[in-house]
Amino acid sequence: MKIGIRNGSMGFPEMDELFEQAAQIGFDGVELDIRAEYEDELVLSEAGRERIRALSEKTGVEVPSLCIGALWQYSPAASGEELLETARHLLAAGIEAAADLGARWILVPVTPAEEEISYEECQARWIREMRAIAPVAEQAGVSLCLENVGRGCGQSAEDLKSLTDGVSSPNVLTYYDIGNACAFGNDAVAEIEYLAELIGVVHVKDREADLLGDGIVDIPLCVDTLRDIGYDGWLILETPPTDDPLEAGNYNLAYLRDIVD
Numbered sequence: 505m506k507i508g509i510r511n512g513s514m515g516f517p518e519m520d521e522l523f524e525q526a527a528q529i530g531f532d533g534v535e536l537d538i539r540a541e542y543e544d545e546l547v548l549s550e551a552g553r554e555r556i557r558a559l560s561e562k563t564g565v566e567v568p569s570l571c572i573g574a575l576w577q578y579s580p581a582a583s584g585e586e587l588l589e590t591a592r593h594l595l596a597a598g599i600e601a602a603a604d605l606g607a608r609w610i611l612v613p614v615t616p617a618e619e620e621i622s623y624e625e626c627q628a629r630w631i632r633e634m635r636a637i638a639p640v641a642e643q644a645g646v647s648l649c650l651e652n653v654g655r656g657c658g659q660s661a662e663d664l665k666s667l668t669d670g671v672s673s674p675n676v677l678t679y680y681d682i683g684n685a686c687a688f689g690n691d692a693v694a695e696i697e698y699l700a701e702l703i704g705v706v707h708v709k710d711r712e713a714d715l716l717g718d719g720i721v722d723i724p725l726c727v728d729t730l731r732d733i734g735y736d737g738w739l740i741l742e743t744p745p746t747d748d749p750l751e752a753g754n755y756n757l758a759y760l761r762d763i764v765d
Contacts, residue, residue: 505727505730505735505736505737505738505739505764506532506533506566506568506737506738506739507531507532507533507738507739507740507741507757507760507761507764508526508531508532508533508534508535508566508568508569508738508739508740508741509526509531509533509534509535509740509741509743509753509756509757510534510535510537510571510740510741510742511534511535511536511537512537512742512745513741513742513743513744513745513749513752513753514526514534514745514749514753515745515749516537517749519546519555519556519559520559522534523559523560523562523563523565524563525749525750525753526563526565526753527563527564527565528750529750529753529754529757530757530761531565531753531757532565532566532568532738533565533566533567533568533569533738533740534565534566534567535567535568535569535570535571535611535740536556536567536569536570536571537570537571537573538570538571538572538573538574538594538597538598538601539573539574540573540574540576540577542574542594542597547570547601547605548597548601550604553601553604553605556605557605557606560605566606567605567606567607568607568608568609568705568738568740569602569607569608569609569610569611569649569705569738569740570598570601570602570605570607570609570610570611571610571611571613572594572595572598572610572611572612572613573613574594575591575594575612575613575615576613576615578590578591578594579591579615579616579617579618579656580592580595580615580629580630580633580634581615581616581617581621581626581629581630581633581656581657582617582618582629583617583618583619583621584618587618588633591633592633592636592637595612595633595637595640595648596637596640598610599637599640599641599644599646599648600644602644602646603644603645603646607646608645608646608647609646609647609649609677609679609704609705609738610641610646610647610648610649611649611651611679611705611707612648612649612650612651612679613651613653613656613658614630614650614651614652614653614656614657614658614663614664614667615653615655615656616655616656616657617629623657626656626657627657627663627666627667627670630650630657630658630667631667631670631671634648634650634667634670634671634673634676635670635671635672635673638671638673638675638676639673641673641675641676642673642674642675646675647675647676647677647704648675648676648677649676649677649678649679649704649705650664650667650668650676650677650678650679651678651679651680651681651684651707652664652678652679652680652681652684652685652688652690652695653681653684654684654687654688659688659690660685660688660690660695661678661680661685661690661694661695661698661699662698664678664680664699664702665678665698665699665702668702677702677703677704678699678702678703678704679703679704679705679706679707680695680696680699680703680705680706680707681706681707681709681742682696682706682707682708682709682721682723682726683707683708683709683710683711683721683742684707686711686720686721687711692721692722692726693722693725693726693729696726696729696730696733696735697729697732697733700733700734701733701734703730703733703735703737704737705737705738705740706730706735706737706738706739706740707740707741707742708723708726708739708740708741708742708743708760709721709741709742709743710723710743714743714744714746714752715743715746715752715755715756715759716741716743716755716756716759716760717759723759723760723763724763727739727760727763727764739760739764741753741756741757741760743756
């Protein structure tokens with residue numbers, strides 16, 4: 505398994521510094537977030553992606569995945585047409601950016617609508633939008649990976665499977681977060697076994713602690729279970745940057761590398 509880290513977990517440094525620090529620590533890759541102020545994100549411009557590719561080649565640090573964090577503000581479950589159109593734009597732009605960067609996966613948080621709707625309606629809207637964008641992802645060779653998050657209609661493995669079954673595309677998978685599962689009171693090991701081949705990428709973080717191994721998530725057992733189901737993909741740290749992102753990154757990578765190796 506390869507190990508990467510989100511740029512937010514490094515404190516959102518400038519792109520040059522991000523790649524240099526990730527290489528210095530020893531990460532295999534970085535996951536880049538497309539935030540709410542998405543117009544300024546380097547990954548969404550050709551010139552920006554050219555710069556990112558050059559940094560990746562120079563440092564040897566890959567870009568395995570992108571995260572469309574802006575979907576927390578512009579959800580595919582939105583009722584407002586303007587919000588929904590922005591969500592559709594972000595998904596299409598994210599796919600184009602990922603394909604151009606050679607990133608195979610896109611983290612798609614299963615976010616709620618801006619107004620109160622039922623669980624069933626939320627799932628129906630997500631399935632509708634994922635069905636519409638899935639052919640674009642398939643053509644680009646990129647997988648949209650739905651993440652278990654704390655609000656909306658994707659909090660459990662069963663929720664995620666219901667969504668992926670409803671879309672029925674080989675390029676719509678899940679992005680499983682073991683820390684989120686623990687926060688929701690779910691059994692991460694059982695959920696990993698349940699999702700199995702539907703897992704595209706994995707987020708690693710602890711709960712009730714900043715550093716891996718200091719909290720309540722059984723990270724070694726989760727990694728063992730991932731091996732048992734045949735998973736050999738990326739483990740992406742979504743850990744707090746703390747007051748010293750470099751020190752935290754070094755510690756967390758060493759902890760996880762010891763388990764993986």
